[in-house]
Amino acid sequence: MSASTTGVFRSLRIFNYRVWAAGSLVSNVGTWMQRIAQDWLVLTELTDHSASAVGVVMALQFGPMLLLLPWTGFAADHLDQRKLLIATQAAMGVLALGLGVLTVGGVAQLWHVYVFAFLSGCAAAFDAPVRQTFVAELVGDADLPNAVALNSMSFNAAQMLGPAVAGLVITSIGSGWAFLINGASFIAVLVSLCLLRVQELRSRARAPRAKGSFVKGLHYVWMRPDLLTIVVMLFLIGTFGWNFPIFISTMAVSVFHANAVGYGLLSSILAAGAMGGALVSAGSKTPQFRTLLFAAAIFGLGFALAAIAPGYWLFAGSLVIIGAAALTFSNATNSLMQLSTEPEMRGRVMAIRVAIALGGTPLGAPVVGWVADQFGPRLALAVGTASGVAAAIVAAIYLRREKMAPRSIYVSIPGAKSETGR
Numbered sequence: 515m516s517a518s519t520t521g522v523f524r525s526l527r528i529f530n531y532r533v534w535a536a537g538s539l540v541s542n543v544g545t546w547m548q549r550i551a552q553d554w555l556v557l558t559e560l561t562d563h564s565a566s567a568v569g570v571v572m573a574l575q576f577g578p579m580l581l582l583l584p585w586t587g588f589a590a591d592h593l594d595q596r597k598l599l600i601a602t603q604a605a606m607g608v609l610a611l612g613l614g615v616l617t618v619g620g621v622a623q624l625w626h627v628y629v630f631a632f633l634s635g636c637a638a639a640f641d642a643p644v645r646q647t648f649v650a651e652l653v654g655d656a657d658l659p660n661a662v663a664l665n666s667m668s669f670n671a672a673q674m675l676g677p678a679v680a681g682l683v684i685t686s687i688g689s690g691w692a693f694l695i696n697g698a699s700f701i702a703v704l705v706s707l708c709l710l711r712v713q714e715l716r717s718r719a720r721a722p723r724a725k726g727s728f729v730k731g732l733h734y735v736w737m738r739p740d741l742l743t744i745v746v747m748l749f750l751i752g753t754f755g756w757n758f759p760i761f762i763s764t765m766a767v768s769v770f771h772a773n774a775v776g777y778g779l780l781s782s783i784l785a786a787g788a789m790g791g792a793l794v795s796a797g798s799k800t801p802q803f804r805t806l807l808f809a810a811a812i813f814g815l816g817f818a819l820a821a822i823a824p825g826y827w828l829f830a831g832s833l834v835i836i837g838a839a840a841l842t843f844s845n846a847t848n849s850l851m852q853l854s855t856e857p858e859m860r861g862r863v864m865a866i867r868v869a870i871a872l873g874g875t876p877l878g879a880p881v882v883g884w885v886a887d888q889f890g891p892r893l894a895l896a897v898g899t900a901s902g903v904a905a906a907i908v909a910a911i912y913l914r915r916e917k918m919a920p921r922s923i924y925v926s927i928p929g930a931k932s933e934t935g936r
Contacts, residue, residue: 522793525661530710531652537706539668541603544699546676546785547683548610550778551692552627553759554684555617557767558774560624565764565894567624569883571631572759573876578635579642580873583865584728590643590861596715599648600707602641607700609634610693617690642872643865646848650860651715659801659849666845667792670837673785681778731862740803740854741863743912744847745870747806747905751843753874755813755901757882758784761820762833764891770826783830787837794842801846807909809843814902821895839902847871 525531553568561567579586589598613630616622646662653661680692735741762784766777816835823829847867855863886894 522660523664525653525657525664528653528657530714531649531661531664533706533709534652535664535668537703538665539672540702541699542669542672543676543679544610544696546673546781547680547692548696549759550677550680550774550781551684551689552613552631553763554680554774554777555622555689556624556627557763559689560622560627563764563767565760565883565886565891566880567883568760568763569757569879569881571627572757572879574628575631575635575638576872576875576879578632578639578873579869580876582636582639583869583873586639586643586869587728587731587862587865589640590647590865591858592861593644595644595648595651596707596710596712598644599641600704602637602644603700603703603707605637606634606641607697607704609637609697610700611697614690614693614697617693618688619690622690639868642868643861646864646868647852647860650852650857654716655853658852659845662845662848662852663792666841667789670785670788670792670841674782674789677778677781677785678775679778681773681775684774684778728862731859731866734855734859735863735866738854739912739916741851743908744806744851745866746908747810747843748847748867748871749874750901750905750908751810751813751840752871753878753901754882755817755898755905756840756871757875757879757898760879760882760886761891761895761898764886764894765820765829768886769891770829772826776826780830780833784833784837787834788841789837790834791838791841792845794838801849803850803909804913805846806843806850807906807913809839809846810902810905810909812902813839813843814899814906815839817895817898817902821892821899836898844871 526535552571556567556571557563557565609630613622613626616626649661649665650658683689683692683695735745758781762780763777766772766780770776772780813836816832816839820829820832820836823832848864851863851867852860882894882897885897
C-alpha cells in the first residue's frame with residue numbers, strides 16, 4: 515500500500531485540506547478561549563457560583579441544534595457548502611466580538627450572555643453538519659476517517675492551548691478580551707475558505723429539492739438499525755455526559771478552589787487525553803462498531819474515577835481517560851455514519867447526528883447543573899458515569915443481535931462489501 519493512502523497525517527498531502535486545517539486550528543484556539551471565558555464569566559462574575567446558570571447557557575447554545583434540525587439538514591444537502599460555511603463562520607465571529615465589547619465595557623449582564631449564546635447556537639446549528647460533511651469534499655471518502663481524526667486532533671490541540679491562554683487572559687486583562695480574540699480568530703478560517711481551490715473539491719451528489727426531505731432523512735435513519743443504535747448512544751452520552759463545562763468548572767471552583775488558571779489547565783488536560791484518542795483514530799483504518807462499545811464503557815469508567823478522585827491532580831488524570839474515550843467515541847460515530855450513508859443523504863444524517871449529540875444539552879445540562887448545585891459536583895459526575903454505561907449496554911445489545919462484533923459495518927469506500935446483509 516502506498517504512502518499516499520497510509521500514515522497518520524496522510525490527508526495533509528491534499529492542498530485544500532491543508533489550507534482548511536490551518537485556518538480551523540487558529541479559529542479553534544479562539545473558540546476554546548471563549549468557552550472558558552464564558553463559563554468563568556457566568557460562574558464567578560455574573561452569578562454566585564451557579565452551576566444551573568452555566569447549564570442554561572449550554573442549553574441555549576446547543577438547543578438550536580435540535581430546534582433548527584429540519585432546516586440545517588436541508589441546507590447541508592442542498593446549498594453550496596463553502597459559501598454556507600463562510601456565512602456561518604462570519605456570523606459567529608461578529609457575535610463573539612459583540613459579547614466581547616459588552617464585557618470589556620463592563621455592562622455585560624447574565625441575560626446578555628443568554629442571548630448571545632442562543633444566537634451563536636443558531637449559527638452553529640447550520641455550521642456543524644456542513645463542516646462535517648464538507649471534509650468529504652476536501653479529501654474524498656477514502657481518506658475521510660483520517661481527515662475526521664486530524665480535525666479532532668486540531669480541535670483538541672486548540673483545546674489544550676486555548677483554555678490555558680484564556681486563563682492567563684482572564685487573570686491579567688479580563689474575560690472580555692478572550693471574546694474579542696475569538697472574534698478576530700474567525701478571520702483565519704474565512705481566509706482559508708476563500709483560498710480553497712474550488713475546482714479540486716470532490717463534489718458529491720446533491721439531493722433534489724422536494725417536500726418531505728427532512729422526514730425522508732428521519733425515516734432513513736429509523737430504518738437503519740446501525741444508524742439508529744448510534745443515535746441512541748449519542749443521545750445518552752451527548753445529553754448527560756458531554757457537559758464538561760459544568761463538571762470541570764464546579765469541581766475546580768467548589769471542590770478544589772482553583773482560580774481561572776487552574777480551571778483552564780483542567781480543560782487543557784481533558785484535551786490532552788482527547789489528543790491521544792485522536793492520534794489512535796488517525797492511524798487506524800475504517801472504524802468498527804465495537805469501537806463504540808469500548809469507548810462508551812471507558813467513558814463511564816473515567817467519570818467514575820473522577821467522581822471519587824480525592825485531589826486536583828488525580829481528578830486531572832481521570833480527565834485524560836474521559837477525553838480519550840470521548841474523542842474516540844465521537845470520531846467513530848462521525849466516520850461510521852458518513853461512510854455508511856448514501857452521499858445524497860449525508861447532510862441530513864449528519865444534521866441528525868449533531869442535533870442528537872448536542873441538541874440534547876437543553877435537557878441534560880440543566881439537570882446536571884441542578885444536581886451539582888443541590889447534591890455536589892461529585893454526584894453530578896455520577897450522571898456522566900451512568901451515561902457511558904447505558905450507551906455501552908445499547909451497543910452490546912445491538913452487536914449481540916447482529917452478531918457482528920468482530921466486523922466493521924458497511925462503508926462506501928470503493929471495493930468495500932456490506933457485512934450486514936443490507
